[in-house]
Amino acid sequence: MSEMKTGIEKLDKAVGRAGDSILPFLLEHAKKRAVSFHMPGHKGSKIFERFGYGDFFRRIADCDITEIRGADNLFRAESIIDATMERYRKLYGSRRSYLLVNGSSCGLIAAILTLTRRGDKIIMARNSHKSVFSGVETAEAIPVYAYPEMLGSYGITGKISAEEIERLLVENPEAKCVVLPSPNYYGICSEIEAIAKVCHGHGAKLIVDQAHGAHLIFMERNLSAELSGADIVIGSIHKTLCSFTQSAIVNVMSDDIDIDVLEENLQKMESTSPSYLLMGSLDINADIIEKHGEDLFAEWGENLDHFYGESKKIKGLKIIDDEFLDRTKINIDMSALGYSGYDLENIMIASGLYPELVTADILMCMTGIGNRREDYDKLLDVLRELPPRIGAGRWACSGNADIGMNKRSIMQTNEIARDSFSEGKNKEIVCDSISEDKDSEIARDSISEDKDSEIVYTPIPGEKRRIPLCEAEGEICAQALVPYPPGIPEICPGEKFTKELVDGLLSMRQNGVNIIGISGAGTVSVKK
Structure with missing residues (x-):
């Protein structure tokens, strides 16, 4: 436990303590x-x-x-905003592009x-x-x-196959559209070209959440949803390119989308x-790509x-690879030397590097258009200097993180957020959960395969009550x-809490994961 406390103290010191307001934190961070x-992808000034x-x-x-x-209107763009939208239409080859x-x-x-x-039925990725x-x-x-395929040794989601979409459209011929992320949070893209053909063959439209892939059309064109037959593509310019956080675009690629x-x-x-500042940053991004892209x-x-x-060349370092990987996402595994993701995060932050x-x-290190060679060299230097650490502390050698995505229960991902170790202000409801001697198995066993359980989808309940998660x-x-991150629901309204899910969520909270929807007192909202 002393190592965990030391890690938390290092993290608090590096990222700021509770009590600081926003501006002092931002200015202090900028000084570093x-x-x-x-x-965002611009990586600073x-x-x-x-x-x-x-x-x-x-x-x-x-x-x-x-x-x-003279400033135009986003919702009836006729002059300067329309001109920026036209820049994006040309950059992405869309029928129409909209600023968000x-x-x-x-x-x-x-x-x-x-x-x-x-x-209407809509086929959507569970992740x-x-x-x-x-x-x-x-x-x-x-x-x-x-359901996506899984990268079994890590318990993270991989691609969604065209066969999965074909099966669901055959079973649900009345489905109007399909929506899925590509790339996903880890950079794994799905088979968009094949999926688009399947969708259109069944009379369904394809929406691609390409929030993490606005750069693909400029770098890895074979992975770009705009070039692969998607009908509507949504891209977060700010995530990998050089506009401000919260700015994005919608690209309409198909001729039979009702624009009105x-x-x-x-x-x-x-x-x-x-915000004209956000829209202005989108214009700057378009200008930079046009002139210097x-x-x-x-x-x-x-x-x-x-x-x-x-x-x-670095002994003990493994970088996740996949046929459908967007390589701008660098997924680092040093478990062979005894380092968990949590260990690496503390080391990185102490060295002045902030991962995603x-x-x-x-x-996972999320690179962007603004990263320079010296950034990559600094990351390499930190990784080169890591000595073997087998058996050091509760997080060392955490083992196989293959927790799976059970189609008949609920997905468990066990991501640890950057701010996961801040102290709550409310009194915690203490619940029994996974014992200390199973710490190294938390990720793997937090949700087990349950062949008899099933997802129960019901309308959103009108009356709710809050109960302790453990109940x-x-x-x-x-x-x-x-x-959060990555913002993928573990359980949705209308789904049933299983024992495996409750145990998994409890263990996540034990390890400091920030979960939206669980109160500071440890309660959740259920149907009354």
Whole structure:
């Protein structure tokens, strides 16, 4: 336990303590000149300084305006906003492109509302982002889950196959559309071209959540949803390219999408006070790609080649590889030397590098257009200096993290958030859970295969009550429980709490995972 406390103290010292407000934290973090291996993709001011956008940043408060005369209107774009949308239409080869200031989430919800009506079936990936679940709920559609393959040795989700989509469309011929993420949080893409052909063969539309892949069309074109037959593609420009956080786009690729209905739904989902700073950053991103994109994407690719080449020389280091991997996501495994993902995160932060995500065994570094060669070299230096650490502490050699995604129970991913060790303010409800001597098996055993259990989908319950998580077995969920990151629900409204799920969630909380939907007192919302 002393090692765990030491790790928590290091993490608190590196990322800030409770009690700091937002601005002091941001300014203090900016002073560190830390290396960003997390979103957003611009990675700080350097890329903007490099290409001469300093004037915008010096005048940023003066550029924070509303729809004054000449400033156009996001929801009836006719001049300057329309010109930026046209830049994106040309960059992505779309029929129509729309700017988003509420992130990809609002674009996904709007797309779902456009293609479904109340009572329609929609085939959706079970590892979809929480916004997709929100869209299905808002549309009052009926979800049919498509399950991804698993990377068995790590318990993380892989691709969704065309065969899985074909099977579900045959079983549900009335389904109006299919929605899935590609790439997923770990960078694994699905078989979009084959899936698109299957969808269209059954008269269904394909929505691709490409929030993590706005760069693919410029770097790995074979993985790009825009070039693979998707009907609507939503991309978070901010995640890997160089716009501000929360800025994104919708690319309409198909000729038979009702543009008027989509625009109406975008208006419903987006703020009526769209930020001109976010839209301005989208214009900057388009400008940079138009003028310097060829060199920047080549440089990014060369830096990745350099990293992957050098990483092969590091004893004990394993980098996850997959046929459908977007290699801009670097998934690092040092368990052979006794380091868990948690251990690596603490070491990285202490060395001035901030990763995007950790799991029991893996640390994921999310590269972006703004990363420079020196960032990759610093990461390599830290990895080279790690000595063998077999048997050191409760997290060392955490073992196989293959927890699986059971089609008849509920998915468990066991991601550990960056802020997972902050102290709660509410009194904790103490529940029995997995014993200390099973710590090394938490990830693997938190959800077991249950052939007799089944997902019970019911309408969203109108009346709810809160109970301790440890008493939730057999209850119907009334509020999604979502570890963040990556924002993928472990259980959704209408699904039944199983013993395996409850045990898994309890163990996640024991290990400091931040789960949206569980109160500080440890209660969850269930059907009354």
